[in-house]
Amino acid sequence: MQLDLTGKTALVTASTAGIGHGIAHGLAAAGARVVVNGRSQASVDAALATLRQALPNATLLGAAADLSDAAGVDTLLAALPAIDILVNNAGIFGPQDFFETDDGTWDHYWQTNVMSGVRLSRALLPGMVERGWGRVLFLSSESARNIPADMIHYGVTKTALLGLSRGLAKRVAGSGVTVNAVLPGPTLSDGFAAMMEDERARTGKSLEVLGREFVMANRPTSVIQRAATVEEVANMVVYLASPQASATSGAALRVDGGVVDDIV
Structure with missing residues (x-):
């Protein structure tokens, strides 16, 4: 199977390191023009340098913006070309006991992990629908199905992404745009x-x-x-972003190594 994303432009949020960086690499290697996003210009520049060294023929753009509030999303949107593939990877995590997690922490996690994807999808999906092709992907987690007792606030946001992705897939049904969630494990x-x-x-x-x-x-x-390796997670995302995945929409696809113990 040859995954060719030539002519497509992808945005991967929080792609200066980790899984996001791996996804940006995978999409660029498949021929997509990729917008790399991070919270600071320094982190974006460093990520671009690393990607250009590995993929000298890739077309890469950078956009620094903190997506934890609406103003940061607006800053990012103002810097973007037309986007065909949106990978909502921005997110934060960390253990904290439920009874010690205050409203401010809950709101910070919700704004970063959920509302960044809501805002970007609301802005970018209509253009995809108008063009008759697009891909929106949400990086959820096995913690969406297997809520960790020491990170309930995090798990709840990742569960919300499953509902958001399924609902958006139904909202744009028949348009040529697919919407899916990917659930990495450790x-x-x-x-x-x-x-x-x-x-x-x-x-x-x-x-x-x-x-x-x-x-x-x-x-x-x-x-x-x-x-799992970062590349193993990125491989699933690149496939779902490709034309070959056109019959997969509204799905929650696990790259968790079988951690969630069910057969569905």
Whole structure:
């Protein structure tokens, strides 16, 4: 299967590192013109430099904007060309006990993880519908189905993305635009590496070994019994962004290694 996105323009939010950066790389490698987004110009410039070194023939643009509020989304929208593929990857996470999570924290997570995608989809979907082709993707999480007791505020936002993606898919039904959600599980991302930095220094173990140990200790239902790579998650997103995925819409596709223990 040859995935060719030549002639398409993609926006990947929060794509200066981690899964977002991997998705930007995958889309650019498939021929798409990719807009890289991050909260600071410095992080955007660094990500662009890394991508250009790996993919010297890629067409890449940068747009710095913090998507945690409406003003930041407006800043990003003002810098964009017409977008064919929207990957709503921006999100924050972190453990905190439910009884110690105040309204401000709930609102910050909701604005960043949910409303950034709402605002961008509301602005960019009509153009896709008018052109008769488009892809909107939401990066949810296995935590949407398997709410972590120590990150209820995070899990709730990821569950909301499943409802949002399904509803938008129905709203644009028959238009040639598809809308889907992708649910990664534990992934060897930059964020995971940062979380494990002290443990790596203490034990001398590789990130892959620590990822396997983390999965077996915290997600024992995993079928692959290891953390996924960023590239494995990105591969699913690139496929869903391609013309070959035209019959997949309104779906929640898991790249969780089988952590969620059901058959659907």
